[in-house]
Amino acid sequence: xxxxxxxxxxxxxxxxxxxxxxTFLLIDLxxxxxxxxxxxxxxxxxxxIKAEEARLYLDRSLPERYVLWLTGIGxxxxxxxxxxxxxxxxxxxxxxxxxxxxxxxxxxxxxVSAALLLALGLAILSGVISALRQYSMxxxxxxxxxxxxxxMPTFWLGALIKEAGVWVNQQTGYTIxxxxxxxxxxxxxxxxxQLLADHLxxxxxxxxxxxxxxxxxxxxxxxxxxxxxxxxxxxxxARAKGLPNRVVLRRHALRTALIPLxxxxxxxxxxxxxxxxxxETVFQWRGxxxxxxxAIKRNDSYALMGWLMLSGTAVIIANLIADLLYGVLxxxxxxx
Amino acid sequence: xxxxxxxxxxxxxxxAALFAFTACAPHxxxxxxxxFADCADNPNTCNSGERAEGGSITWIVDSLPGAxxxxxxxxxxxxxxxxxxxxxxxxxxxxxDGATFTTNLDLLAEEPQLIDEDPFxxxxxxxxxxxxxxxxxxxxxxxxxxxxxxxxxxxxxxxGCQPRSDTYNQIASVExxxxxxxxxxxxxxxxxxxxxxxxxxxxxxxxxxYPAHIAEExxxxxxxxxxxxxxxxxxxxxxxxxxxxxxRLVEGDLKTQVIKEPNPQWYGEVxxxxxxxVIRFLTDEGTWISALDNGEAHGTSPVAFGQDTVEQARQRxxxxxxxxxxxxWEHIDFNLDNEWLKDVELRRAIFTAIDVEDIxxxxxxxxxxxxxxxxxxxxxxxxxxxTDVITETGQGSGDIDAARQILLDxxxxxxxxxxxxxxxxxxxxxxxxTSNTVRDTSTELIQSYLAEIGIEVTIEPTDDLGGxxxxxxxxxxQYGWSSTPSFATAPSQYWSSTxxxxxxxxxxxxxxxxxxxxxxxxSLDEAAEYANEAARIVAQDAYVxxxxxxxxxxxxxxxxxNVRDNPSSSLRxxxxxxxxxxxxx
Numbered sequence: 056x057x058x059x060x061x062x063x064x065x066x067x068x069x070x071x072x073x074x075x076x077x078t079f080l081l082i083d084l085x086x087x088x089x090x091x092x093x094x095x096x097x098x099x100x101x102x103x104i105k106a107e108e109a110r111l112y113l114d115r116s117l118p119e120r121y122v123l124w125l126t127g128i129g130x131x132x133x134x135x136x137x138x139x140x141x142x143x144x145x146x147x148x149x150x151x152x153x154x155x156x157x158x159x160x161x162x163x164x165x166x167v168s169a170a171l172l173l174a175l176g177l178a179i180l181s182g183v184i185s186a187l188r189q190y191s192m193x194x195x196x197x198x199x200x201x202x203x204x205x206x207m208p209t210f211w212l213g214a215l216i217k218e219a220g221v222w223v224n225q226q227t228g229y230t231i232x233x234x235x236x237x238x239x240x241x242x243x244x245x246x247x248x249q250l251l252a253d254h255l256x257x258x259x260x261x262x263x264x265x266x267x268x269x270x271x272x273x274x275x276x277x278x279x280x281x282x283x284x285x286x287x288x289x290x291x292x293a294r295a296k297g298l299p300n301r302v303v304l305r306r307h308a309l310r311t312a313l314i315p316l317x318x319x320x321x322x323x324x325x326x327x328x329x330x331x332x333x334x335e336t337v338f339q340w341r342g343x344x345x346x347x348x349x350a351i352k353r354n355d356s357y358a359l360m361g362w363l364m365l366s367g368t369a370v371i372i373a374n375l376i377a378d379l380l381y382g383v384l385x386x387x388x389x390x391x
Numbered sequence: 392x393x394x395x396x397x398x399x400x401x402x403x404x405x406x407a408a409l410f411a412f413t414a415c416a417p418h419x420x421x422x423x424x425x426x427f428a429d430c431a432d433n434p435n436t437c438n439s440g441e442r443a444e445g446g447s448i449t450w451i452v453d454s455l456p457g458a459x460x461x462x463x464x465x466x467x468x469x470x471x472x473x474x475x476x477x478x479x480x481x482x483x484x485x486x487x488d489g490a491t492f493t494t495n496l497d498l499l500a501e502e503p504q505l506i507d508e509d510p511f512x513x514x515x516x517x518x519x520x521x522x523x524x525x526x527x528x529x530x531x532x533x534x535x536x537x538x539x540x541x542x543x544x545x546x547x548x549x550x551g552c553q554p555r556s557d558t559y560n561q562i563a564s565v566e567x568x569x570x571x572x573x574x575x576x577x578x579x580x581x582x583x584x585x586x587x588x589x590x591x592x593x594x595x596x597x598x599x600x601y602p603a604h605i606a607e608e609x610x611x612x613x614x615x616x617x618x619x620x621x622x623x624x625x626x627x628x629x630x631x632x633x634x635x636x637x638x639r640l641v642e643g644d645l646k647t648q649v650i651k652e653p654n655p656q657w658y659g660e661v662x663x664x665x666x667x668x669v670i671r672f673l674t675d676e677g678t679w680i681s682a683l684d685n686g687e688a689h690g691t692s693p694v695a696f697g698q699d700t701v702e703q704a705r706q707r708x709x710x711x712x713x714x715x716x717x718x719x720w721e722h723i724d725f726n727l728d729n730e731w732l733k734d735v736e737l738r739r740a741i742f743t744a745i746d747v748e749d750i751x752x753x754x755x756x757x758x759x760x761x762x763x764x765x766x767x768x769x770x771x772x773x774x775x776x777x778t779d780v781i782t783e784t785g786q787g788s789g790d791i792d793a794a795r796q797i798l799l800d801x802x803x804x805x806x807x808x809x810x811x812x813x814x815x816x817x818x819x820x821x822x823x824x825t826s827n828t829v830r831d832t833s834t835e836l837i838q839s840y841l842a843e844i845g846i847e848v849t850i851e852p853t854d855d856l857g858g859x860x861x862x863x864x865x866x867x868x869q870y871g872w873s874s875t876p877s878f879a880t881a882p883s884q885y886w887s888s889t890x891x892x893x894x895x896x897x898x899x900x901x902x903x904x905x906x907x908x909x910x911x912x913x914s915l916d917e918a919a920e921y922a923n924e925a926a927r928i929v930a931q932d933a934y935v936x937x938x939x940x941x942x943x944x945x946x947x948x949x950x951x952x953n954v955r956d957n958p959s960s961s962l963r964x965x966x967x968x969x970x971x972x973x974x975x976x
Contacts, residue, residue, distance in 0.1 A: 090857025092464050096873050098884050098892050099464050100543050100557040107464070107553070146457055147465045149628045210677070217681045224685055234681045235688075240449055240648045240669040336675050341646045348674075349455065354855075 060379065067371045071364070075136075078363045079121050088145050088354040089113065111143050111356075124360065134357070136364065142357030152361045155346065160365075162237060163342035166334070167327050170262045174269035175320060181270075182277020182316075183309065186285060197274065204271035213264040213337035220260045233257045235339040261338040265331065269323065276319050280312040287311075314384045318377040325373030328366060427713030427945070430955060431761075434487035438711070440952030442972025447667040448951060449648075450965065451679055451691035455672050456645055460626040461598045462540055467555035469694060469961040472598045474649055474670050476962050477638035477969055478631055479599025480529055482515060482591045484966055485876045489959040490775050492588055492876070497521070497659030498529065498635075500572075503588060508913050510563065511578040513587045519572060520658040523602050524634040531567025531574040532603040533635075534591060538565045538576075539619045540626070541596055551620030556596050558880070583911050585879045585918040594875065594961050601626065605633050637663050637969035647672060657969075664972040670965075676700055683710065683948065690947030692956050692964035697944075698758055698828065704946045714759045716771065717943030717958050719871040721829070723837070723936040726895045729866045731817055736801035738933035739786065741867075743797060744840045746789020751939045753836065754829045758942070765937040768885065768929060769878050769922045776878070776919035780927040786936055791843045798844065810845030819847035820866035823859060826852040830869055833938070837869075860894040868894075871941060876959050879918040882906040882925045885935070897934045950974060 089107055092099050108114045112123055112134070122128065124142055127135015134142040141152035181201070185194045204212065220232030233239065233256045242253060284290060285308055293303045332344035339345075343362065350358040382388045430437035456474045458466030482503065483494040494502050498521050506512040521529040539548040541559035563579040578584060591600055603613060609625060612618035630640055634654045643649025648671040653663040671688055673679060676695070680703045682688040696717070704712045723745065725732045732738060747764040756762045763772060764787060770777040781787055803812050810817040822837060824830040831852075838848040848867070853859040856870055874881065883906040884890050888898040905925040912918035929935060945956035945964050952974050957966040 086855035087858040087861065090855055090861065092857070093861045094857045094892065095464065095467070095555060096884065096892075097556040097558065097880055098890065099555050100545075101891065102543055102545060103464060103553045103555070145465070147463075147627065149624070214677065214681075217678075221681055221685045230686060232685075233687060234685050235671075235673055235678050236647060239687075240671050241447070241642075241650055241667060243642065243650075337678065339673050339675060339678055345674075 056379070056382065060375070063375050063378070067368075067375070070371060071367060074367050075125070075360070075364060076121065078367075079124065079360060080117070082356050082359050082363075083117055083120075086354045087113075088356050090354060107145075110148065111145065124357065141361040144358050145353050145355045146358075152358050155358070156343070156361055156365060159341065159343045159346045162340060163328060163331055163335070163344065165237070166258070166261055166340055166342060167265065167324075167331055169258065170265035171269055171320075171324060171327060173262065174266040174273060177266070178270045178273030178277050179313070179316070181274045183281050183304075183312075185274070185278040186281035186312075187304075189282065198278075201271045201274045204267040205275070209264065209268055209333040210337050212267060213261070213334060216260050216264050216267075217337070231256055232260050234260065237340050261334050261340065264337070265327070265334050269327065272323070273316060273320065276316050277312065280315045281308065284308045284312040310384075314381065317380050317384060321373050321377035321380060322370070325366075325369040328369055426711040426949060426952075427955065430487075430713050430715065434715075434955070435491065436955075438952060438955045441975035442664045442952060442970075443975040444664050446665050446950075446973040447669065448665055448690070448971060449669040449671050449688045450968075451673045451682070451688045451693070452670050453672075453676065453691065453693040453695070454674055458627040459630050459645070460623075462555065462596055462623065463553050463627055464555045466627055467596065469963070470672070472594070472961045473963065473965050474643075475598050475631070475640075476593065476965050477636045477651060477668075478634045478640060479597065479601065480521065480533075480635035481593040481595075481599035483588065484593040484962070485957070485959040487955065487957040487959055487966075489771065489773065489876045492592075494588070495593075505587065506575070508583065510580055511583045511587070511913070513576050515574040515576075515591070516569075517572045517574065518658070521635070522656055522658060523604070524639055524654050524656045526656065527602070527604050528571065529600070529635050530571030530603075531565065532571060533600045534574045534576070535565040535567070536603040536606060536613055536619070536622070537591060537597050537599075537601045538562050539613070540601060540623050544616075548616055549619040549623060550616040552623045554596060558596070559590075562590075583913040585909075585912040585915050586877045589877050593966065594877070600635065602633055602635065637661075638668060643670075645672075653969075659969070661970050663969040668968060668971070680704065680707075683707070683946070689951065690945070690954060690964070692943070692945040694943070696755075696942050701758060701944050701946075709949050710946050711949055712944060712946045713956060714942050714944045715956055715958055716759075716762070716773070716940040718875060719873045719941045720765050720771070721833070721869060721871050721938040721941060722765075722768070723938065724868045724870070724895050725934060726863050726866050726868070727898075727934070728863060728896055729820070731812075731820075732866060734801070735933055736797055737803070737817070739784070740794040740797040740801075740844060741841060741846065742784075742786035742933050742936045743788060743790055744794035744844045745787055745837055745936060746840060747787035747936070747938055749789055750833050750836050754832050755939060755942055762939055762942065765939050767923070768926045768935055768937055769874070769881055770919070771874065771940055774876075776915075776923065778923045778927075780923065780930045781937065784930050784933075786930065786933060787938075789840060791840070794844045805845055808845050809847075817846060818866075819849055821851050822848045822867045822869070823851050823853050823865040824869040825854065825856050829941070833869060837867075861891075863894060863896070869938075875961075878922060879909050879912065879915070882909050882922045886925060886929055895934060897929070897932070899928060899932060902928050 088111055092104055112120050123130050123134055125136050127138045127140055134140050144150040144152050181197045185197045188194050217234045224230050224232055237257050239253050242250060290308050293307045328343055332347055335342045335344035336348060347362050350362060426438045452470050452473050454470045456471035460466050461471040480498045481495055483492055485492055500516040500518045504514045506514050517529055538559055540552060541554050542548050543554060543557050543560060546560045561578050561582045562576055564577045566575045593599060606613045606622040611622040613622060630643060637654055637657045637659055638651035639654045641650050641652050648669055651668040676697045679691060679700055704710045725738055727733060751762050751764055766779040766781040767777050785793055803810055822834050824834055834850045838850055841848045859865055884892045886893055886897055886902050887906050888903055902925045905921045909918045909921035943958055947954045950973055951971055953970040954964055956964050960966045
């Protein structure tokens, strides 16, 4: 297992390298980071534009810039991924892309973790119930909810949930749910309890939206997987041996049925960091998704590269974890 | 199984209907009360009223400020200016009518005076009551450091300063007298500045005046260019806790919001009544209406015009909405490096075939019926300096027959419906613009007009406006410039053959001379004369065809008075936000 893990980790290096070359090229082709500067009114002095070009290394060729971005050799000490420097940002010399990414990651994880845990719990529960009560009213209802959440675009779902939250507030006369930001604008003078309530009030609606989008797909996986297992020979054998139904379900069926979901969840969790872009936009959370959108808006090449490398690394690691988990959960699979 | 699916289908329809109803149904109540009804007639005073003491307001700003100071390109945006407004003292501001410049007589003891025209010298006199929030008097030293912070390295006053404009390089000295209460500004020899009143104003690149004593407190030696450069960097990275205006910043960051509270040392006539003003950065327009409905925000005057937001806001009885002509004006430009488009007659014919009135009616007039074609490149139609330079040329009239006649007279011929010259097909031309509802419709209409005179146009949207313009990667381009009441440098930026923003490479020596004169005029009247003359020649040369001013809007809940839009200022509605208040009962 260890050898396999090391081998897989080593295999990610050329993969990341290739991805970085491709994305660097695409980002470079997507536009000039100083384009806005060149059309500003009143016009920005030429010497200021030249200085910015030099600071962002735009006075060097594309291959030179890529090598510089990767290694930092020949730079001003602010660039070089291998040295832990993500490069200069169009947002100024003092803007540390690495620090911003770490800070934003914390915000995103706060949003994502609760949503994913809830989504997973609900998906397993509803998937199992749907499978056990196949073609019943309960199954149809859960299927309907799942497909509705699956079919609805995230921004639309988010907008609807916000509307519902505002409606509840208006009906109760209290601001229970908030529609923008991770906290209220002015929390000075709040007690700990008020602060906690404020954080929760801001968390509920985006969490619900994110949870529904995750839940929808997972519950379908879980239902299908559970049905497949329930119809398998060894479950029939377990029942024929006279084992109680709950034991059959819990020990034999559910454990096996969780294997496909585990791998799907591992990969989806990594993808959620990307998928949270829309949720963070709709609810105005300043997390990684918002970082990505801002980087695109500002044509901030190195910030965009930083985000893409973080995202790419997360997906590759998640895939690795999924493969390893598969080996752990399924006794038929052994990595040599 | 089919039987069982019926309830599912029914439930699905019910849920979908509920969702649609929740999302789309208009809110209870009919039309909103219209506190802005008299803004068209009284733009400087509409929605005025008595204020109650206390309260707070959360104002939406639609993009993130790039820094804590607006001096540099990274911080130099309307968002930074709006965030910082009320903190820095300033010498004045443009009123919403775009014609009145109001001197800030809270800071100044009298109207600024032009002392001499050679060298060009003007003077500000500061009121003795004007102080920073730590009690330090506001003096000429503050004007001097602001000037130095606004100059490029080339001027020699600041090492490392990267201002977003070199306007202040033309100042030779800023000197104090009378104990620092008189500020004398002298320009370099041979230079005049018709907009001298506008220097150190709320709309200038600094957004006001920076304190010199804070630099010293922070350990920067501002008698040296290095020290000034260090202060420049510090100002951009540090939230200002000093104030010389009606408000001070008490908390905030560049990602979510800043909180302003009244400055207890404010020396002005009108005291703020609101306890807090929160400037909240909400970058997605789709979030605003629900935030307003939920009481998380109370108003906004964004840069861009959002049709959906305006329509939704109009359905809210507690929201006041006003649409007016904004500072950004759309226009069609030619790339004169294109071999065909070098011919002025072809350009004239193309501009004549374009029906600007039709484009206006089919785009922005849908929501802003007062919209009308713009007939001057430099001045809006309601500017006191406006002269119509377009109508007399026939350009923008959509007169297809006249356009065809221009082409035939110039030696062009038609093979069937195709325009040719010496047997060669003219064009096709690449018409480019960034994509939005207005520009998409407009470019499609232009394509159809030009088809009528036998010219094929290919529409190619771009995401990278600056890059497309800088690379001259177009034949015909639609985009927008932002105009302000400070106009003297604009003609030079648009048309000077040495300007980097003259993207289509227009060259006319007479225009070069006129735009220089406009820049260097000693009064606004004189500058306007030169600007109008240059615009007339540019129109005759058919280089740029103005279309219309894009509308802008303000919306605010009906709890507040003295809130009104100011399209003449980068600050928009925030331009006098210390006068805002809750409606007195």
